[in-house]
Structure formats: C-alpha cells, structure tokens
Amino acid sequence: xxxxxxxxxxxxxxxxxxxxxxxxxxxxxxxxxxxxxxxxxxxxxxxxxxxxxxxxxxxxxxxxxxxxxxxxxxxxxxxxxxxxxxxxxxxxxxxxxxxxxxxxxxxxxxxxxxxxxxxxxxxxxxxxxxxxxxxxxxxxxxxxxxxxxxxxxxxxxxxxxxxxxxxxxxxxxxxxxxxxxxxxxxxxxxxxxxxxxxxxxxxxxxxxxxxxxxxxxxxxxxxxxxxxxxxxxxxxxxxxxxxxxxxxxxxxxxxxxxxxxxxxxxxxxxxxxxxxxxxxxxxxxxxxxxxxxxxxxxxxxxxxxxxxxxxxxxxxxxxxxxxxxxxxxxxxxxxxxxxxxxxxxxxxxxxxxxxxxxxxxxxxxxxxxxxxxxxxxxxxxxxxxxxxxxxxxxxxxxxxxxxxxxxxxxxxxxxxxxxxxxxxxxxxxxxxxxxxxxxxxxxxxxxxxxxxxxxxxxxxxxxxxxxxxxxxxxxxxxxxxxxxxx
Amino acid sequence: xxxxxxxxxxxxxxxxxxxxxxxxxxxxxxxxxxxxxxxxxxxxxxxxxxxxxxxxxxxxxxxxxxxxxxxxxxxxxxxxxxxxxxxxxxxxxxxxxxxxxxxxxxxxxxxxxxxxxxxxxxxxxxxxxxxxxxxxxxxxxxxxxxxxxxxxxxxxxxxxxxxxxxxxxxxxxxxxxxxxxxxxxxxxxxxxxxxxxxxxxxxxxxxxxxxxxxxxxxxxxxxxxxxxxxxxxxxxxxxxxxxxxxxxxxxxxxxxxxxxxxxxxxxxxxxxxxxxxxxxxxxxxxxxxxxxxxxxxxxxxxxxxxxxxxxxxxxxxxxxxxxxxxxxxxxxxxxxxxxxxxxxxxxxxxxxxxxxxxxxxxxxxxxxxxxxxxxxxxxxxxxxxxxxxxxxxxxxxxxxxxxxxxxxxxxxxxxxxxxxxxxxxxxxxxxxxxxxxxxxxxxxxxxxxxxxxxxxxxxxxxxxxxxxxxxx
Numbered sequence: 001x002x003x004x005x006x007x008x009x010x011x012x013x014x015x016x017x018x019x020x021x022x023x024x025x026x027x028x029x030x031x032x033x034x035x036x037x038x039x040x041x042x043x044x045x046x047x048x049x050x051x052x053x054x055x056x057x058x059x060x061x062x063x064x065x066x067x068x069x070x071x072x073x074x075x076x077x078x079x080x081x082x083x084x085x086x087x088x089x090x091x092x093x094x095x096x097x098x099x100x101x102x103x104x105x106x107x108x109x110x111x112x113x114x115x116x117x118x119x120x121x122x123x124x125x126x127x128x129x130x131x132x133x134x135x136x137x138x139x140x141x142x143x144x145x146x147x148x149x150x151x152x153x154x155x156x157x158x159x160x161x162x163x164x165x166x167x168x169x170x171x172x173x174x175x176x177x178x179x180x181x182x183x184x185x186x187x188x189x190x191x192x193x194x195x196x197x198x199x200x201x202x203x204x205x206x207x208x209x210x211x212x213x214x215x216x217x218x219x220x221x222x223x224x225x226x227x228x229x230x231x232x233x234x235x236x237x238x239x240x241x242x243x244x245x246x247x248x249x250x251x252x253x254x255x256x257x258x259x260x261x262x263x264x265x266x267x268x269x270x271x272x273x274x275x276x277x278x279x280x281x282x283x284x285x286x287x288x289x290x291x292x293x294x295x296x297x298x299x300x301x302x303x304x305x306x307x308x309x310x311x312x313x314x315x316x317x318x319x320x321x322x323x324x325x326x327x328x329x330x331x332x333x334x335x336x337x338x339x340x341x342x343x344x345x346x347x348x349x350x351x352x353x354x355x356x357x358x359x360x361x362x363x364x365x366x367x368x369x370x371x372x373x374x375x376x377x378x379x380x381x382x383x384x385x386x387x388x389x390x391x392x393x394x395x396x397x398x399x400x401x402x403x404x405x406x407x408x409x410x411x412x413x414x415x416x417x418x419x420x421x422x423x424x425x426x427x428x429x430x431x432x433x434x435x436x437x438x439x440x441x442x443x444x445x446x447x448x449x450x451x452x453x454x455x456x457x458x459x460x461x462x463x464x465x466x467x468x469x470x471x472x473x474x475x476x477x478x479x480x481x482x483x484x485x486x
Numbered sequence: 487x488x489x490x491x492x493x494x495x496x497x498x499x500x501x502x503x504x505x506x507x508x509x510x511x512x513x514x515x516x517x518x519x520x521x522x523x524x525x526x527x528x529x530x531x532x533x534x535x536x537x538x539x540x541x542x543x544x545x546x547x548x549x550x551x552x553x554x555x556x557x558x559x560x561x562x563x564x565x566x567x568x569x570x571x572x573x574x575x576x577x578x579x580x581x582x583x584x585x586x587x588x589x590x591x592x593x594x595x596x597x598x599x600x601x602x603x604x605x606x607x608x609x610x611x612x613x614x615x616x617x618x619x620x621x622x623x624x625x626x627x628x629x630x631x632x633x634x635x636x637x638x639x640x641x642x643x644x645x646x647x648x649x650x651x652x653x654x655x656x657x658x659x660x661x662x663x664x665x666x667x668x669x670x671x672x673x674x675x676x677x678x679x680x681x682x683x684x685x686x687x688x689x690x691x692x693x694x695x696x697x698x699x700x701x702x703x704x705x706x707x708x709x710x711x712x713x714x715x716x717x718x719x720x721x722x723x724x725x726x727x728x729x730x731x732x733x734x735x736x737x738x739x740x741x742x743x744x745x746x747x748x749x750x751x752x753x754x755x756x757x758x759x760x761x762x763x764x765x766x767x768x769x770x771x772x773x774x775x776x777x778x779x780x781x782x783x784x785x786x787x788x789x790x791x792x793x794x795x796x797x798x799x800x801x802x803x804x805x806x807x808x809x810x811x812x813x814x815x816x817x818x819x820x821x822x823x824x825x826x827x828x829x830x831x832x833x834x835x836x837x838x839x840x841x842x843x844x845x846x847x848x849x850x851x852x853x854x855x856x857x858x859x860x861x862x863x864x865x866x867x868x869x870x871x872x873x874x875x876x877x878x879x880x881x882x883x884x885x886x887x888x889x890x891x892x893x894x895x896x897x898x899x900x901x902x903x904x905x906x907x908x909x910x911x912x913x914x915x916x917x918x919x920x921x922x923x924x925x926x927x928x929x930x931x932x933x934x935x936x937x938x939x940x941x942x943x944x945x946x947x948x949x950x951x952x953x954x955x956x957x958x
Contacts, residue, residue: 236893237884351893359689360682368678369896372671372903375886376896384892393890401891 056154056183063181064213066093067129073211076226076276077431079263079420080255081123092133092179095126097148099170099192099204100141106234106251107261107416109400110349113240115142115202122228122256124206130185130213136178138170142199145169148178149193150208151280152301152323155180163194170194185212187276187323188301189228197282201243203256205230205280207323221327222271223431227254229288229318229340229418231281236349237396246283248352252345252417259346259419260405265338266435267330268428274298275338277316278323285319286345286418290328292336299325315341330424335408335438340418347384348416349401357381387412408437512580513638514573520642524764524932525649529563531573541565549731553740555656555921558729562652563645565730572644579637586630589623590616595799612813614797618788625784632777639770643934646766650929650936652728654922659721660744661918665911666718667742669711672907676704679900700897744917747867754857754927761853762846766933771842778835785831789824793817852935856926863920870913878906 066088069075075083086095102116117124128134138148147163147170159180160166170176188208192199207226212219231252233245241251254262267273275295279286296310301323318324339346357380369376375394379386386393390402404413425435454461511531518529530541541564548561563569592615599608683700686692726736754760762768795815802808885902888894926936 236888236891349891349893351888351891353894353898354892355686355895355897356691357686357895358691360685360691361688362685365678365682365685365896368681369900372675372678373882373886373899376889376899378896380892380895386892390891394887395891396884396887396893399887399891399893401893 059154059156059180059183061181061183063091063133064131065091066132067211067213069127072129072213073127073215074220074224075127076125076209076224077265078123078125078207078226078255079265080257080261081120081125081226083125083127084118089135092135093128095134095136096139097124097126097136098139098141099146099148101143102203104203104256105261106232106253106256106258107348107400107403109403110234110251110258110398111239112232112234112398115199115204116256117204117206120256121203122205122230122253125226126190126206126208127211128182128209129211130182133181134179137175138178139175140170140172143172144199145171145194146192146199146204147176147194148190150178151189151191151321152186153188153208153210154183161190161193182210185210186299186301186303187226187278187325189278189280189323191280198243200280201232201241201245201282203230203241207276207278209276220272221274223265223267223273223330224276225265225274226276227278228256229254229277229279229281229286230256231284231345234349236351236399236401239398243282249282249284250347250349250351252281252284252340254418254420258348258400259339259416260403260413262420264335264421264423264434266428266431266433267422267424268431269331269333269424269426271330271424272327273330273422274325274327276323276325277318279318279320281320283320284342284345285317286340286342287315287317288338288418289315289341290326290336290338290422292332292334292422293328293330295326295328297324298327299323330422333424333426333438334440336422336424338420338422339415342418345418346415348403349399350384351401354380358383385412385414387414509580511576513576513634513641517576517638517642517645521645521649524642525559525646525928527559527563527649529569529645532567532570545735549735549738552742553656553738555653555660555925558656558725558740559649559652561729561731562648566648566728567730569645569648572641575637575641579634583627583630583634586626587623589619592616593795593797595797609802610799611801612797612799614795614813614815616793617796617814618794622784622788625780625787629777629780629784632773632780636770636773636777639766639773643766643770646929646932646934648728649932650925650934652725653925653928655721655725655728656740657744657918657921657925659718659725660740661914662714662718662721663740663742664744664914665714666711668907668911668914669707669714672904673704673707673711675900675904675907676707679897680704682896744914744921747864747871747917747920751864752860752924752927757853757857757930758850761849761930761935764931764933765845765849765935767845767935768842768849769933771838771845775835775838775842778831778838782828782831782835785824785827789828849935853930856923856930856936859923860920860927863916863923867913867916867920870909870916874909875906875913878902878909882906 067073084095084097086093088094096118098118099115100117100119102114102119102121103111104114104116104121105111114121116122126136136148138146140146145163147161147167149161150159158166159178161178163169167176188210190206190208192204205228207228209226229252231249233242233249234240234251235242251258257263265273265275277288278301291314294312294314295316296312297316298305298310313326316324316326344350357378360378360381362378362381365378366376379389384402386402388406390404395401400416402414404415407413423435423438425438428435449459453459511533514531521527521529530537532538532541545561545565548557551557553561592613595610595612595614597610599610601608680700680703683692683697687694687697726732729735729738731738793815797813797815798810799813800808800810881902882899885894885899889896889899929936
C-alpha cells in the first residue's frame with residue numbers, strides 16, 4: 001500500500017528531471033533482476049499473491065529522458081538485421097516505421113516477394129529504453145490497409161494497434177502516429193494486427209527490445225542477440241509465401257534467414273551471452289536447443305523470471321506469440337549448433353509429396369526409366385541427404401530444397417531452416433563477420449578408429465551380433481520392430 | 487418384176503447387216519485418261535497381256551519400299567481384282583450397244599405342197615423383214631449409247647471412289663500403327679512405375695493396397711495396348727484387301743509417321759462451285775435424264791405400232807407360174823396403245839430430274855462439311871502440336887527438376903510422362919482426321935463426293951482451284 005502510494009507520487013513528477021529519473025529507477029528497478037515483483041505476497045486461500053498492477057500502472061506517467069546507445073544501453077546484436085534508426089525531438093524518441101513490399105532473400109538461392117518493415121523482413125528491431133517516451137510513425141506503402149500491434153507492451157488502449165478494435169485501419173498510403181511512454185523493459189515484439197494470417201505470413205513481424213533504465217550489473221551481457229523465429233510456405237519454384245497454408249510450412253527462418261544464410265552467433269570464450277527469442281510464426285512452436293551448454297531461461301515477454309524459478313535447460317520451447325530470454329556463459333570454445341529440435345524445421349523447402357524411398361533397392365531402376373526420362377536418377381533410397389548434389393543438380397528456379405552447407409571436414413552439413421551456429425573462440429579479433437570453422441585440438445575429434453585401438457579394446461567389427469543382416473526384399477509386410485539389437 | 491423385187495430385197499437385207507463386231511475395250515482408254523486427270527493414277531485392265539506383266543512388276547517393286555499413301559493407291563489400282571471385275575461392266579455395256587444396233591433377222595417362210603392328184607407341187611416362199619426396225623434401230627442405238635456413256639461414268643466413278651477408299655484406309659492404318667507405338671510407351675512407363683512400387687513394397691514402405699492400386703494402372707494399360715494392336719491388325723487387313731495382296735505380298739511396311747500438317751493452309755476457292763463443276767455423279771445424273779428422255783421418245787414413237795412386219799411372198803401353184811406379192815403384218819392397237827409404257831418412261835424422266843436436283847444439294851453441303859472438317863482437324867492438330875504437346879513436355883522437364891529437388895516422386899514423374907503420351911494420342915487422332923478429310927477433299931476434286939462423315943457417295947467434273955503450297 002505504502003509502496004503503491006509512493007510510486008504514484010513519483011510518477012506524478014514532471015518529465016525529464018534527474019530526480020524523476022532516479023525515482024523512476026528506484027521504483028522501476030524494484031521489479032528488475034532477481035527481485036520479487038512489486039506488491040507483497042499474501043498467503044490467502046492457497047493463492048500466492050496478487051500483483052498491484054498487470055498493466056504497468058497508470059498510463060500517463062511523466063517520461064524520462066530518451067535513452068541513448070552506449071550511454072544508457074548496450075545495443076542488441078541483430079544477426080542478418082538491424083535496429084530501426086531514431087531521432088530525438090523535444091525529449092521524445094521518434095521512429096519512422098514503413099510497412100512495404102520487400103524482395104526478400106531467405107538464402108542465396110531463394111527469394112520471395114514478401115512484406116516487411118523498412119526494407120527488411122522479420123529483422124527490423126525497434127530498440128528503446130524503459131521510461132522514455134516514444135513516437136512511432138507508421139507509413140503504409142502496402143497495397144492493403146494495415147495496423148501495428150505492440151506485442152506485450154503496456155500502453156493506452158488506443159495505441160494497441162488492433163485494426164478496427166482500438167483504431168481505424170492504417171489505410172493505403174496513410175501515415176499514422178503511435179505515441180506512449182514505456183513503463184517496462186523486456187523482449188517484446190510488434191506485428192501487423194489486421195488480416196494477421198496474411199500480413200504476418202507475408203513477414204510483418206519484428207522484435208521490440210526495451211532495455212531497463214539504469215540496469216543492475218546482472219543485466220549486463222557481452223553478447224545480446226535478438227532472434228525472431230518465423231515459418232513460411234514457399235513451394236519449390238514459387239516466389240511468394242502462401243499465407244493460406246496451415247500445415248505445410250517448408251521455410252523456417254531466424255531473422256528471416258535459413259541456414260546456411262543465418263549469420264553465426266560469434267562470442268569470445270567467457271562471454272556472457274543472452275539470446276532473446278521471439279516466435280511469430282503461424283502455427284508452430286519451436287523447442288530451440290543448444291549444443292555444448294545449458295542455459296537458464298531468464299525472462300518471458302511478461303517479466304524477468306526470479307532466479308529461484310529459472311529453469312536450467314538445453315532446450316527452450318518458444319511458443320507462437322512468446323518471447324524467451326535465455327542466458328549462459330560461453331566458456332567452451334567451439335562451433336556449437338543452436339537449432340529447433342523439430343527435425344522438419346531444420347530442412348530447407350522440404351517437399352512433402354515425395355514417396356518413402358528409404359531402403360528401396362535402386363538396382364536397375366535407372367536403366368528402366370531413362371528411356372522414358374533421360375535425366376532420371378533414383379534418389380531418396382538412402383534418405384534425404386543429397387549432400388553437395390543438392391547444390392549442383394538442376395533444380396526448379398528459386399529452390400533450395402535439401403540445401404545445407406559444406407563443413408570443415410568436406411562433408412555436408414545436411415541442415416537448413418532454424419539452424420545457426422554459436423561460434424565461441426579464445427582469440428577473436430572482432431565480433432564482426434564469420435571467424436570460420438573451429439579448429440579442434442588434435443585428438444579431440446571423433447575420427448575413424450584405427451586398428452590398434454580396436455585391438456586394444458577388443459572390438460571385433462565383424463561380430464555378427466553387431467550388425468543384424470539386412471532384410472532381403474520380400475513380398476510381405478516388414479517384420480514388426482522387436483526393439484534395438486546392439 | 488420378180489427379179490427386180492428379189493434384188494431390191496437382197497440389197498435391203500445387206501444394208502441392214504451393219505458392222506456387227508463387238509470391241510470389248512471400247513471406252514476404257516477414256517476412263518483411264520479421266521482417272522489419270524482426276525486422281526493422277528494409272529489404271530490397267532488386266533486381260534492377260536504383256537501390259538499385265540509390266541503391272542505385276544510395278545506392284546512388286548512398289549511393295550518393296552516403305553509405302554506412302556500414293557504408293558498404296560497405285561498398287562491397288564494395278565492389283566485389286568474387284569476393280570478389274572468392275573471394268574467388265576464396260577464390256578457388258580458395249581455388248582448391249584452393239585446388240586441395239588442389230589436389225590431383227592428377216593424371216594424366211596417356205597412351204598411346199600404336194601397335191602395328191604397332181605403332178606407338180608405347190609411352192610410357197612415368203613421373206614418377212616421387220617419394217618419398223620429401220621425406224622427404231624437409231625432410236626434404240628441412242629438409248630444404248632446413252633447407257634454406254636452411263637456405264638463409263640459409273641466405272642470411272644467406281645475407280646475414283648476406290649482410290650479415295652484406299653487413301654482413307656491407308657491413313658487409318660498409319661494412325662493405328664502410331665497408336666500402337668504410343669500405347670506401348672505408356673505400358674513401358676506404367677510398368678516401370680509398377681516395378682518401383684514393387685520395390686517400395688518389398689522395402690516395407692507401401693501397403694498391399696497401394697501396390698494393388700499401382701498395379702491396376704499398369705495392367706489396364708496393357709489392355710489398351712492389346713486393343714490398339716488389334717485395331718492396327720484390322721486396318722492392315724483392310725488395306726491388304728484393297729491392295730489385293732496375299733501371301734508374301736502382305737509383308738509390306740508403311741511410313742511410320744503420318745505426314746505433318748502442311749505449313750500453309752489449303753485454300754479452296756468456292757468449294758461448292760468446284761464440287762458441282764467437277765462432279766461425275768452430277769454428269770451421271772444428267773446422263774440418266776438424257777437416257778430417260780431417249781427412252782420416252784422411243785416409247786412414244788413405238789407406242790401405237792411397236793411392230794410392223796413387211797415381207798414379200800411368192801407362190802407357185804401347180805401347173806401355174808409364180809405369183810409374187812408383198813405381205814404385211816400389223817398389230818392392231820385396240821387394247822394396248824402403249825399408254826402405260828409412255829407413262830412409265832415419263833415417270834422415269836421426272837424421277838431422274840428430281841434425283842439430279844437432290845444430288846446437287848447434297849454435293850453442296852458435303853463439300854462445305856469436308857472443308858470444315860479439314861479446317862477443324864487442322865486447327866486441332868496444330869494446337870496439339872504447337873501448344874499442348876510442348877506444354878506437356880515442359881511439365882515433364884519441370885517435373886524432372888522438382889524431382890531432383892525431392893518435391894515430387896518418380897510416380898508423379900511417370901504419370902506426367904504418361905499424360906504427355908496421351909496428348910500424343912490425341913494429336914495423332916487429330917492428324918488422322920485431317921488426312922481423312924483431305925482424302926475426302928481429293929475425292930471431291932476428282933469428281934466424286936464422299937459421305938458427309940467420310941464414307942462413299944459420288945463425284946463430278948470441272949476445274950478445282952486449289953492453292954496447294956504445301957511444305958512437307
């Protein structure tokens with residue numbers, strides 16, 4: 001109660017004063033890192049407690065001075081993207097967000113006619129600081145009306161950006177002004193809120209990062225990555241996302257890119273790393289998995305998670321419409337995969353009409369079919385790994401099916417989509433660019449076993465039990481799986 | 487008197503015995519010339535001469551090579567016995583013509599009477615000549631001549647129809663052979679598809695149900711192939727019949743591909759007019775009107791007195807000298823005044839006139855119909871050739887790229903290939919329709935009119951303005 005009163009008094013003070021800033025910090029920061037949220041816990045009837053406010057308190061607070069990069073916050077890193085520029089006008093941070101058609105490249109071999117903001121798709125980040133007043137002009141250069149919703153953010157109802165509900169549409173060619181004072185910090189998002197299926201499916205989404213005012217040392221990280229996840233339906237040979245698709249998504253992106261075009265997350269050994277993950281895809285949640293580390297899930301798009309409640313995980317599920325912050329210390333050098341663990345989400349433009357060819361005996365098929373189809377070659381009988389062939393075979397235009405990348409050992413990394421690499425190096429000249437492949441110390445790579453080792457450890461590679469004889473092609477159904485035999 | 491009368495009678499009889507020999511090949515050279523002019527084909531009447539040997543040689547050498555439609559027509563002309571049989575109609579008509587020019591033979595009546603009491607017998611002699619024959623023979627000859635003309639037209643028409651029939655049979659067979667080839671490729675594609683299905687099934691990747699579904703496609707395609715093979719066999723036999731081929735002569739082969747659609751469309755100016763002008767059938771019908779007219783004239787002339795016999799008789803009764811005197815026999819037209827025969831002939835004439843008119847109407851619409859069939863088949867064939875087949879080919883080629891990218895499987899690829907071949911089937915059908923319609927047009931140009939749906943009807947004569955700038 002006393003807490004709430006003092007807060008109100010504080011918020012009543014005029015904008016921009018140092019005193020107000022300090023007071024704001026005190027009040028605002030009371031909710032920050034590792035503190036229980038404002039409001040006292042009351043044990044009543046088994047319920048833990050009610051917070052005083054779920055909407056950041058009264059909307060008309062006096063704003064603080066605009067926060068500046070370097071001075072008030074360390075800008076996030078946006079792989080394959082950029083923060084939206086701003087200017088300060090009369091103590092207000094002013095952005096100009098342009099909704100427009102974008103000829104977007106998911107990868108070097110795949111482009112599509114998408115919609116986005118300021119010439120980017122999924123990778124325009126609005127970055128701001130708690131307590132400042134922001135004014136965002138939204139110009140609509142799309143062929144249809146739109147609106148922008150500020151996902152997870154406390155603001156006056158009329159600024160919420162739901163077309164038809166809280167405001168008229170932003171009509172074609174119009175510019176609409178959104179303005180409010182930020183009363184929270186965290187990883188948020190923004191996206192079209194008019195004909196969402198179409199407009200978000202065409203790419204009208206982005207991350208909205210708000211840094212805390214005067215953050216505690218705990219908040220500070222060396223690498224703060226903003227990663228927006230989305231999914232698309234772009235059939236092989238087409239060049240426009242099919243927004244009517246509901247299940248068959250074949251292009252999965254981080255900041256609008258698929259692997260191998262996803263820029264690596266470059267870190268120095270020992271760096272504190274934060275990954276801010278947002279998901280505004282249409283239908284799929286993504287269990288994002290890191291190799292070589294565990295991370296802590298430290299925040300949602302609602303609040304920081306108290307230390308006592310943070311989960312140590314190697315996989316964080318980012319559901320549609322959620323953001324998750326995960327943090328870890330990158331103390332193990334190497335090239336560590338970071339990817340969605342849904343296996344179909346690490347494929348590029350997978351076709352789902354291909355018959356199951358796995359295990360099919362290919363002998364003599366080509367000879368039978370080539371008289372009819374001279375360019376025919378059987379594949380799929382060993383699975384989907386076409387390796388480098390995927391990059392040299394004639395494909396339909398604008399198709400990157402099966403594409404991955406050649407790795408450091410000459411073998412193919414047969415993955416795409418929601419796949420990127422956390423590259424941790426002891427020596428790093430710069431965070432910019434790609435440091436190349438990690439050179440593992442000698443003796444620390446899984447290589448072909450040599451005879452001496454095998455002999456010493458008594459491994460008989462010709463032991464029949466180790467490799468059950470493959471079933472010869474019969475005519476009946478396959479034998480039921482009786483479990484592994486190893 | 488007696489002597490003079492006898493001499494006069496003798497001269498009269500001599501005069502009445504005309505040149506009465508029969509030339510059986512009369513009219514055939516004319517027919518040959520007409521056929522050659524109208525359909526650029528040489529005909530030979532096979533009557534066991536050196537010319538026949540030459541024709542046989544020609545047939546043999548033609549059968550050696552891969553036949554074109556023209557070759558087939560030429561072989562049939564020289565070798566088909568039905569056609570040879572038709573030529574006999576000419577001989578028959580010629581015989582009728584000669585017959586019509588012959589006078590009725592004079593009748594010699596002689597009697598001798600031996601009196602039982604007397605010494606010298608009585609002698610009676612009479613020579614009777616049908617007097618009106620002298621008047622009627624030219625009339626009868628005119629009728630027979632008209633009938634002979636009619637027979638020539640009939641034979642010429644039959645020959646021209648026959649060439650058109652051979653041409654049509656040839657194109658039908660050529661199309662059927664192409665169909666067999668296409669159906670065989672489809673079987674090949676679906677069998678390959680089934681083979682892959684079996685392997686998928688063996689690997690445990692598809693169910694029995696899937697496999698049976700795939701198999702049914704492949705097996706059904708074999709039935710289609712069998713039908714196509716049978717059609718080709720039937721049309722081959724049809725052609726054998728027309729070529730008059732049997733034994734080792736049936737080993738002929740034809741060009742594997744129908745001729746392509748000519749680059750320039752065929753322009754026929756005033757096809758109706760041309761069809762009428764060239765029509766043999768119309769000449770034939772005209773000829774029938776003339777014959778009926780002649781017949782009517784003859785009937786009218788001979789209605790009242792169809793027969794008058796004029797004669798001379800001589801008599802010598804015993805002991806007396808000869809008595810000589812004329813004799814005449816005239817039927818009295820009391821009951822049959824020929825009115826029925828006149829009415830009949832007049833009706834025949836009216837019927838011939840109506841038939842002539844009706845034929846003209848039919849020729850006109852047939853000509854228009856054939857022209858439309860050519861245009862339509864041409865449009866369809868070109869559309870298949872220039873639009874649909876290239877599109878189908880693109881589907882197969884683009885499909886191959888999608889297959890490479892593992893977007894679609896081999897089954898879809900082979901299905902696309904099958905669809906492409908099915909489009910080829912439709913193209914061959916359109917091409918066949920085109921050449922059949924062209925054969926009908928050639929028939930019209932030769933002076934005969936096919937049935938509107940491409941069967942046989944008749945012909946004509948005249949000049950055909952055909953703009954035949956045809957690149958093959």
